[in-house]
Amino acid sequence: MSDDFAQAFKDEARELLADLEEALLEMEENPEDLAIVGRVFRTMHTIKGSGAMFGFDDIASFTHNVETVYDLVRNGALAVSRELVDLSLAARDRILAMLEASESGVAADPALNEEVIARFRAMVPAPVESQDADPVEEDGAEDPPEALVTYRIRFKPEAEIFSTGGNPLALLRELQELGPCNIVAHTCNMESLDRLEPERCYLFWDIILTTAAGRNAIEDVFIFVEDSCELNITVIDDGTRQEQGTYKKLGEILIERGDLTPGQMDELLGRQKRIGELALEAGLVDAAAINSALIEQQHVKEVRQERQSQVQSQEATSSIRVSAEKLDVLVNLVGELVTVQARLSMVAQELKKHAELVSVAEEVERLTNDLRDNALDIRMLPIGATFSKFKRLVRDLSGELGKTIEMTTEGADTELDKTVIEKLNDPLVHIIRNSIDHGVETPAEREAKGKPRTGNIHLSALHSGDSVLITIRDDGAGLNVDAIRAKAVERKIIPANAEMSDREIWQLIFAPGFSTASKVTSVSGRGVGMDVVKQAIEGLRGSIDVKSDPGRGTSITLKIPLTLAIIESLLVQIGKDRFVMPLSMVDECILLTEKEMEQNPGRDILLVRERIVPYVPLRQMFRIEGKAPSIQQVVICQLEGKRVGLVVDWVIGEHQTVIKSLGRMYQQVVGMSGATILGDGSVALILDVPAIMKAAEEAG
Incomplete structure (x- = not known):
């Protein structure tokens, strides 16, 4: 099996495992919902079938045992329980471990796999053993046997099924395991030997199968090739008819299968008249009624065919899997194009007398902007996939701490750049863990306060301009301002006589080494986590806002830019050097005269609309020579x-900034987060506004 197919299976399996985890948690909340049970079963069946097809026999064998149990659940022989969900989540983790082992080369622990398999096998009811004595028949003592149903199946795979790793023979063998089966191969599409392509499938099959397993079992056989084949399953004998003699005429069967049209049958039968002609001769209907019925029949047929064609077309083109590396290359190329377009616009403005050149530059600018927006939109993913991961975290950790907590979400369809989503995972994990450990009380404590025994953690996301606001809110005890202040004084983070608002005190939880926990646990207490959260969010050019209501809960809001690739910025100049800063952080621009600076000697403050605003002279901070x-x-x-x-000396205006990383030697420079290339080919540094503010505060 080629590496490309194996990698495709790994990527698909990871998506399926993420979906499986979400389905299992939903199943725990709604144990009577058979649709969710069916979703779990189909996911397991797909992993098993695909694993066997692509050479991951250990995963296929392991998943088969899980699938067996869920087949019982689906058929009502086994009830959904917390034990089953716990075990299924453990099985999901073992499958993921086997996937990761196939990449690292370090085998997954077989003992853990066997332990999970043994627990699943123990859940399967043992068959009733026969007694030595003759059984005594009693009315109603035995369940009636399942009814045998005969199906006609036409399986017509796409010609390219082999190139995608499909194996029709394996599917036919799996069908034979369901019951008595007759298989007929159709060779009418075969090419002559000199035109035969060995990688194409020219066959299709008719299968007559009698089984008590039901239609779902047949569909499950084809579940991982359903999008690449034509599959028709028809019940031809359900066991309830008492008809004797011939089953059906040959012509009827051929017509039902679609191998022969009614018109062709009429031609073969020659003199036999159509039903319409017979009805006319008998005087039962008139010609107009016959004509109307025929028109209706043809119309409905055409409409249905057109609708089906559109559905198939939409299904075939609705999505395509593209590697993240290719998307990154595309965005990088678009970034380079934005830079070249800026250069073209600059040259066109310098040569304004060439009207045609200016027109071309404006058109290129429009197309470049559209291409940029589309390229960035391709990398956008809904944040719901990330939210769903945290349901498992809340479930497991709350159980470990003896708390009952449910997680609710809102705005799961809000989209963010995939790179931003990946970097958000760890900060969100830290915040949620702290909410579970420090925020939400135990059921007994909540009951004593008049609260519901079950706590709540709510995750929400919504767009706000060119940013996304992600809020993590709990209904716990809230932040204790006095305890935070006392701990900050003890750790010498603030002086004892410092005058601070509640908002400023809340921000102290992000200080390095800060923790109010009385003892160190496996979850928290070491003072690491929230400072890492702040560093990670600032690394995304984002910000954090904290609000708390004692006794009612805490809310932490993260403001995150939509993308990290290309941003709208403000271009400024100091001396001969130019800088850019994210436009999303800019409120306004005002003038600063020498007279205003002399009015507050030694104090870098301004009065802006009756509010005092401190300022940072960047010329001094960056030691830029020359007179301002x-x-x-x-x-x-x-x-x-x-x-x-x-x-700054001058504000030049808005600018589309293609972010470039600084080299290793300059990554620790305070106040700079990257660089960009301007239209004239010069380099402008990107200001790290949060770092500049922090450095100014520390300098006093």
Whole structure:
């Protein structure tokens, strides 16, 4: 089996396992919903079938045991229980471990696999053993046997089924295991030997199968090739008819299968008249009624065919799997194109007398913007897939801590750049773990406070301009301002006489080494986690806002940019150097004269609409030589509810910034988060506004 097929299976299996985990948690909440049980069974069956097809025999064998149990659940022979869900989640983790082992080369622990399999086998009811004595028949003592149903199956795979790893022979053998089976291969599409392509499938099959397993079992056989074949399953004998003699005429069977049309049958039978002609001769209907019925018949037939064609077309083109590396290359190329387009626009403006060149530059700019937006949109993914992962975290950790907590979500269809989503996982895990451990109380404590015994953690996401707001809210005890302040003073994070608002005290939970836990546990207490959260969010050019209501809960809101590839920014200049800053952080720009600076000697503050705003002279901070102009400009930025001004020589205007990473030697430079190439080929540094604000605060 080629590496490409194996990798395709691994990618698909990971998606299936994520869906399986979500389905299992839903099944625990709705144990009577057979649709969810069927979803779990089909996912297991797909993993088993695909695993066997692509050479992952260990996964196929392991999953077969799980599938056996869920077949019983689906048929009502076994009830859904917490034990079953726990065991199924453990099985899901073992399948993932086997997948990862196939990549790392380190085998998954077989003992753990056997332990899970043994527990699943123990859940299967043992068959009733026969007694030595003759059984005594009693009315109603035995369940009636399952009815045998005969099906006609036409299986017509696509010609390219072999190239996707499909094996029709394996599917036919699996059908034979369901009951008495007759298989006929159709060779009418075969090519001559000199035109035969060995990688194409020219056959299709008719199968007559009698089984008590039911239609679902037949569909499950074809579940992982259903999108690449034509499959028709028809009941031809359900065991309830008492008809004697011939089953059906040959012509009827051929017509039902679609091998012969009624018109062709009429031609073969020659003199036999049609039903319409017979009805006319008998005087039962008139010609108009016959004509109307024929038109209706043809019309409905055409409409249904057209509708089916559209559905098949939509299903075939609705999605395509593309590797993340290819998308990254595309976005990088679009970024380079944006830079070249800026250069073209600059040249066109310098040569304004060439109207045609200006027109071409404007058209290129429009097309480049559309291409940029589409390329970035391709990398957008709904955040719901990330939210669903945390249901398992809440379930397992709350059980470990003896708490009862449910997680609710909102805005799961909100989209973010895939790179941002990947980097959000760890910060969200830390916040949710802290909410479970420190926020939500035990059932007894909640009951004593008049709260429901079951706590709640709510995750929501919504768009806000060019950013996404992600809120994690719990209904727990809230933050204890006095305890946080006392611990901060004890750790010498703040002086004892510091005057701070509640909002500022809440932000102290993100200080390095800060923790109010009285003892260290496996979950928290070491003072690591929330400071890592803040670093990660600031690394995404985002911000964190905390709100808490004592006794009612805490809400943490993350403001995250939609993408990290290309951003709208503000281009400024200091001396001969140019810088850019994210436009999403900019509130306004105002002028700063020498007279205003002299009014507050030694204090870098401004009065803006009756509010005091501190400012940072970037020329001094970056040690840029030269004299500043008599009238400078202040770019006022807002972050985490705070406003601060950045003093520059000139504000040039808005700019589309293609973000480039700094080299290793410059990654630790304070105040810089990257660089970009301007239209004239020069380099402008991207200002790290949160880092500049932090450095200014520490400098006093």
